[in-house]
Amino acid sequence: MHPDERFWPKVNKNGPRWGRRGRCWLAPSAYWRFYYQGRLVAATHYAYESLVGPVPDGMELDHLCRNSACVRPSHLEPVTHRVNMLRGET
DSSP states (O other): OOHHHHHGGGEEOSSSSOEETTOOTTSOOSOOEEEETTEEEEHHHHHHHHHTOOOOTTOEEEETTSOTTOOOGGGEEEEOHHHHHHHSOO
16 A cells, blocks of 8 residues: 555644644644554655655744644744744744
8 A cells, every 4th residue: 555545644734723633622642653665754754755856955844824733734844943933933
């Protein structure tokens, strides 16, 4: 089975944020993981790379919507670690 056939049915695309089905957006869990090629990968990376392309070397994905459970590619922006930390709320 292709990984997309396992991953995308788990994603709820109803609403502005895309998250894992069965998760509550009022109390979202942090990052979720997905098994791909025998290892755990971040669901955000899988979604971004599936629909947009690879995350550039030395960059990480910043959640523009500030919801770490969201995997909607338009809500993810590749930035440096420093920029990601400066944009954070902590």
